[in-house]
Amino acid sequence: MFGWELPPHNSGGLGTACAGLARALTMRDIELTFVLPRKVPIDTFGYRIIFAADQFGRDSSYIPGALSPYATTPGGWAHGIKGTRLIQGGTFINEVERYKIFAGAYATRVSFDVIHAHDWLSIPAGIEAKRVSGKPLVVHIHATEFDRTGNGNINQYVYEIERMGIQEADRVIAVSWFTKNILVNHYGADPDKIMVVHNGVDVPSSATISSYQHVLQAHRAAGKKIVLYVGRLTLQKGPDYFLRAAKDVLEREKNVLFVMVGSGDMEQQLIEEAARFAISDRFLFTGFLRGNELGSVFTAADLFVMPSVSEPFGIVPLESLIYGVPVLISKQSGISEVLRHALKVDFWDKDDMVNSIISVIRHQSLHATLSSLGRQEAYAQSWERAAEKCLRIYDSIKEQSITTV
Amino acid sequence: MSSVCFYFQVHQPLRIKPYRIFDIGHDHDYFNDNSDTNLNNKKILHKVAEKCYIPANEMLLSLLKRHPEFKVSFSISGIALEQFEQYAPHVLESFQKLVETGRVEILSETYYHSLASLSSPKEFARQIHQHRQKVYDVFNLWPDVFRNTELVYKNSIAEEVGKLGFKGMLMEGADHILGWRSPNYVYASRSDNFSIKLLLKNYRLSDDIAFRFGETSWHEYPLTAPKFAHWVNAHNGNGDVINLFMDYETFGEHQWKETGIFNFLSALPAEILKHPDNSFITPSEAIMHYPSVSELDVPHPVSWADIERDLSAWLSNPMQYDAMRAIYAMEEDVLRTKNPVLIADWRKLQTSDHFYYMCTKWFADGDVHAYFNPYTSPYEAFIAYMNVIADMNLRVESAPKYITWPVVMKKIQEFFNN
Numbered sequence: 001m002f003g004w005e006l007p008p009h010n011s012g013g014l015g016t017a018c019a020g021l022a023r024a025l026t027m028r029d030i031e032l033t034f035v036l037p038r039k040v041p042i043d044t045f046g047y048r049i050i051f052a053a054d055q056f057g058r059d060s061s062y063i064p065g066a067l068s069p070y071a072t073t074p075g076g077w078a079h080g081i082k083g084t085r086l087i088q089g090g091t092f093i094n095e096v097e098r099y100k101i102f103a104g105a106y107a108t109r110v111s112f113d114v115i116h117a118h119d120w121l122s123i124p125a126g127i128e129a130k131r132v133s134g135k136p137l138v139v140h141i142h143a144t145e146f147d148r149t150g151n152g153n154i155n156q157y158v159y160e161i162e163r164m165g166i167q168e169a170d171r172v173i174a175v176s177w178f179t180k181n182i183l184v185n186h187y188g189a190d191p192d193k194i195m196v197v198h199n200g201v202d203v204p205s206s207a208t209i210s211s212y213q214h215v216l217q218a219h220r221a222a223g224k225k226i227v228l229y230v231g232r233l234t235l236q237k238g239p240d241y242f243l244r245a246a247k248d249v250l251e252r253e254k255n256v257l258f259v260m261v262g263s264g265d266m267e268q269q270l271i272e273e274a275a276r277f278a279i280s281d282r283f284l285f286t287g288f289l290r291g292n293e294l295g296s297v298f299t300a301a302d303l304f305v306m307p308s309v310s311e312p313f314g315i316v317p318l319e320s321l322i323y324g325v326p327v328l329i330s331k332q333s334g335i336s337e338v339l340r341h342a343l344k345v346d347f348w349d350k351d352d353m354v355n356s357i358i359s360v361i362r363h364q365s366l367h368a369t370l371s372s373l374g375r376q377e378a379y380a381q382s383w384e385r386a387a388e389k390c391l392r393i394y395d396s397i398k399e400q401s402i403t404t405v
Numbered sequence: 406m407s408s409v410c411f412y413f414q415v416h417q418p419l420r421i422k423p424y425r426i427f428d429i430g431h432d433h434d435y436f437n438d439n440s441d442t443n444l445n446n447k448k449i450l451h452k453v454a455e456k457c458y459i460p461a462n463e464m465l466l467s468l469l470k471r472h473p474e475f476k477v478s479f480s481i482s483g484i485a486l487e488q489f490e491q492y493a494p495h496v497l498e499s500f501q502k503l504v505e506t507g508r509v510e511i512l513s514e515t516y517y518h519s520l521a522s523l524s525s526p527k528e529f530a531r532q533i534h535q536h537r538q539k540v541y542d543v544f545n546l547w548p549d550v551f552r553n554t555e556l557v558y559k560n561s562i563a564e565e566v567g568k569l570g571f572k573g574m575l576m577e578g579a580d581h582i583l584g585w586r587s588p589n590y591v592y593a594s595r596s597d598n599f600s601i602k603l604l605l606k607n608y609r610l611s612d613d614i615a616f617r618f619g620e621t622s623w624h625e626y627p628l629t630a631p632k633f634a635h636w637v638n639a640h641n642g643n644g645d646v647i648n649l650f651m652d653y654e655t656f657g658e659h660q661w662k663e664t665g666i667f668n669f670l671s672a673l674p675a676e677i678l679k680h681p682d683n684s685f686i687t688p689s690e691a692i693m694h695y696p697s698v699s700e701l702d703v704p705h706p707v708s709w710a711d712i713e714r715d716l717s718a719w720l721s722n723p724m725q726y727d728a729m730r731a732i733y734a735m736e737e738d739v740l741r742t743k744n745p746v747l748i749a750d751w752r753k754l755q756t757s758d759h760f761y762y763m764c765t766k767w768f769a770d771g772d773v774h775a776y777f778n779p780y781t782s783p784y785e786a787f788i789a790y791m792n793v794i795a796d797m798n799l800r801v802e803s804a805p806k807y808i809t810w811p812v813v814m815k816k817i818q819e820f821f822n823n
Contacts, residue, residue: 344781352425354427355427355788359787362791363727363787364723365723365728366724369724373765
């Protein structure tokens with residue numbers, strides 16, 4: 001299995017998803033080797049981890065750790081999560097290339113049945129491994145270039161890699177029907193080759209008290225309702241829609257605090273906009289939080305909003321529901337295919353968003369129903385189920401390769 | 406000797422349009438959606454009229470002409486009658502023609518197809534009276550058998566109905582009530598002073614038509630008239646009356662024409678009448694002809710909905726309880742305005758369907774019940790409903806209120822207490 005990152009050294013959902021799937025597959029007695037490009041300390045759960053960089057005699061300092069699969073902004077992928085230009089494209093492409101060369105060398109040394117590659121950065125590695133071994137390749141698409149750019153300026157180099165991966169793969173796994181449609185419509189993919197496997201969610205260990213919890217509990221004690229946004233502050237995630245909806249909500253419901261968790265290229269813009277709307281005192285920008293700290297924010301929230309413009313899956317709403325926090329999600333997301341006990345709006349329909357937020361704030365009965373039934377639904381969305389589907393896909397292509405040989 | 410008693414329910418709610426926070430205080434037309442969705446009441450009424458009411462009424466009329474022994478009964482909600490008058494007068498005329506044969510009985514129900522029987526006995530009585538009056542105006546009949554919304558029944562409801570002078574009432578033949586007893590007899594309600602007779606739905610035979618008819622996976626598929634008549638004949642000698650109660654929309658709407666449901670209906674009376682001991686009967690005749698075999702004690706409510714046969718379709722999640730509480734909480738204030746438009750709107754909001762749309766019970770399984778829900782989710786239904794309630798509350802607050810007798814009495818009492 002070729003990936004790019006794993007928790008805790010992940011910049012978002014891709015690492016979380018890879019870890020969840022890998023663990024569930026291991027529990028199904030799959031002997032799994034997870035290949036990563038860079039060496040980072042990682043807790044594993046019974047599967048082996050190989051670092052490509054090791055093999056080249058480099059250590060973890062090789063390429064500053066900020067390179068992200070989510071490189072965004074109209075400028076393209078050569079930006080890191082902090083929005084700074086990191087390295088020249090050439091160097092970046094070098095890493096993808098080096099990863100690919102390593103994958104080829106590694107695939108000749110070990111024995112295995114199936115190659116599973118996650119998203120575009122791992123695709124060249126996956127294709128190379130297939131070329132040298134002749135083993136079937138599964139390409140797992142968690143996000144496309146069209147999602148990352150909010151349907152804006154796509155990077156042709158990245159697009160080509162994705163297209164090639166889809167073409168070369170024996171099976172493609174899309175994280176939602178939403179994503180499958182993009183693959184068919186924008187990449188000319190054969191729909192019969194694409195299987196939809198929805199992500200799962202891990203039940204988090206109990207949240208510990210953090211500094212934010214005290215702040216938020218104080219607001220709650222003062223009778224405030226807390227509406228939460230969690231995600232990178234970037235075009236794809238629609239934080240600006242959240243902010244504009246918040247302005248309208250505050251015109252009708254004064255006692256609300258809006259909390260935005262995450263960082264990204266739009267952070268400055270959002271802070272300024274909140275100031276311009278004169279609602280800064282109703283906003284809390286926490287920056288990027290993870291693990292326990294994020295959990296403590298969830299435990300204080302009354303509603304979680306995911307206003308994404310284009311969201312292939314969207315694991316955070318599931319995490320929110322595990323904490324019993326009801327969710328309002330955009331219909332332009334994979335998760336809206338999975339969740340029934342959620343409020344759903346078009347990301348651009350501000351009035352509908354405002355209407356939904358206010359309704360949850362005003363009606364405890366709505367909150368209670370969404371919370372308890374949504375929670376049950378989130379628990380049912382397990383990685384075991386996703387792993388089960390992957391196993392069936394593996395089986396189908398293993399048989400195929402045997403019959404064709 | 407077995408008598409077959411057909412009762413068909415005719416009802417169309419006034420569905421609430423997607424009513425948002427922003428509409429509160431401005432827009433008081435809650436039911437006038439004119440989109441292409443299933444919230445457009447006029448559109449739905451025309452669709453159902455075309456698929457069901459008109460062809461089914463035509464067929465029943467020809468069956469009544471062909472078989473002098475054939476009889477059926479209907480219960481038509483007041484708001485369905487209103488919508489016929491408004492959007493489809495020809496449908497109303499076709500029902501009137503059926504009644505004119507003298508072999509079609511009209512039953513009594515709450516005008517607004519409401520669940521008032523559970524929340525407000527007074528409002529319950531007012532809506533029954535309003536419906537009786539309407540039936541009298543439209544059909545020139547004074548119904549004396551009552552059927553409650555969704556066959557909701559319990560001892561205390563039957564007692565209220567008895568007090569209003571009804572001779573009998575319809576009920577679900579629920580297994581957990583009947584136990585070993587058969588639904589094919591007349592029973593009596595449990596009451597010291599106002600016991601009335603009860604007709605119990607034979608849910609197996611009724612649901613064979615209403616739910617299973619077009620189900621190709623059903624082991625009895627396809628259901629033919631001779632086969633069904635054979636099942637009816639099997640009850641001969643161990644039952645007085647076989648009550649086949651179902652939604653009228655079964656014919657052509659729930660079971661599409663393509664399933665052959667109309668051919669089935671067309672052939673059924675002749676097949677049933679082939680057996681010399683079979684006959685057709687209306688609810689009031691059944692109640693008059695047959696003695697009650699025993700008393701039924703039903704302390705907890707039953708209905709004809711779902712496997713549970715309880716109230717959970719309308720009252721099981723917190724949203725449904727909240728909405729129900731909210732609508733009846735304004736009862737006294739709404740009535741004190743004596744504003745007929747406001748009061749009518751309040752009653753239209755009591756229709757059971759509004760609460761049904763908020764049900765989350767089957768939603769999780771993606772059940773066929775979604776078919777009956779014009780909203781994309783129960784949450785959407787709840788949000789629109791509660792926004793309307795907020796607008797209603799504003800209207801009630803700003804309307805002049807009349808002092809009513811209970812208020813006067815309270816004031817007098819307070820005066821003497823002081």
